[in-house]
Amino acid sequence: MSRLNVYHNAVFLQSASKLSQCPTAITAEVAFAGRSNAGKSSAINTLTDNKKLARTSKTPGRTQLINYFSINAEKSLVDLPGYGYAKVPISMKREWDKNLTEYLQSRDVLKGLVLLMDIRHPMQEFDTMMLNQAIDNEMPVRILLTKCDKLKKGPAKSTLLAVEKHLRESEVDDLVSVQLFSSLKNEGVKELVSVLDSWFLTSEDEVV
Numbered sequence: 001m002s003r004l005n006v007y008h009n010a011v012f013l014q015s016a017s018k019l020s021q022c023p024t025a026i027t028a029e030v031a032f033a034g035r036s037n038a039g040k041s042s043a044i045n046t047l048t049d050n051k052k053l054a055r056t057s058k059t060p061g062r063t064q065l066i067n068y069f070s071i072n073a074e075k076s077l078v079d080l081p082g083y084g085y086a087k088v089p090i091s092m093k094r095e096w097d098k099n100l101t102e103y104l105q106s107r108d109v110l111k112g113l114v115l116l117m118d119i120r121h122p123m124q125e126f127d128t129m130m131l132n133q134a135i136d137n138e139m140p141v142r143i144l145l146t147k148c149d150k151l152k153k154g155p156a157k158s159t160l161l162a163v164e165k166h167l168r169e170s171e172v173d174d175l176v177s178v179q180l181f182s183s184l185k186n187e188g189v190k191e192l193v194s195v196l197d198s199w200f201l202t203s204e205d206e207v208v
């Protein structure tokens with residue numbers, strides 16, 4: 001029946017606080033980005049079926065380092081620091097934003113970006129900024145509307161349709177797609193796996 005989910009093999013590889021510390025042996029990676037508290041670390045844990053892998057927290061701003069989880073010797077998942085957390089000093093905020101921009105622009109092995117947004121507050125200023133940067137760098141993006149368990153089915157679907165419409169009207173729907181996701185209910189995992197598989201597979205084709 002279902003193929004083995006290779007993401008279940010993920011193990012912690014290392015942390016990095018700047019680009020120069022990022023692992024060099026990896027040939028393909030997918031990064032998880034989004035506002036603080038959007039559910040990035042939880043989504044990684046859900047995808048990998050390992051609740052202890054990435055640290056999650058009720059306190060926003062928990063993940064301040066770039067954390068790498070390797071799937072095998074060449075492929076990794078990356079938990080990026082949450083951006084836009086209001087309570088950190090403005091200088092630190094600027095530093096994070098600068099680092100994220102630099103990461104998108106210069107990390108060649110980055111094959112795609114999973115951009116997480118709390119379904120109750122999608123497409124905030126920082127999300128749009130991140131999305132535009134990804135588009136400028138021709139980076140494929142999968143938007144996860146997270147914590148969809150917090151809304152009833154109808155409103156969740158309406159938000160999904162509204163974001164889809166926005167992407168179509170902005171003519172970025174060839175590069176950017178969107179889905180519902182809930183770590184709490186294990187919802188949207190299969191769809192996410194197939195997107196990640198396609199990004200990692202494309203990167204294998206490039207190597208050959």
Ligand SMILES: Nc1nc2c(ncn2[C@@H]2O[C@H](COP(=O)(O)OP(=O)(O)OP(=O)(O)O)[C@@H](O)[C@H]2O)c(=O)[nH]1
Binds near residue numbers: 037039056147149
């Ligand atoms: N109801 C619900 N809560 C969730 C879901 N995903 C995450 N949460 C909760 O949201 C909070 C933040 O989750 P994290 O995964 O730590 O968020 P993060 O984006 O990694 O946050 P930072 O590391 O601070 O950037 C935690 O209290 C989680 O339990 C979900 O699908 N449903």
Ligand SMILES: [Mg+2]
Binds near residue numbers: 042056082
């Ligand atoms: Mg986190």
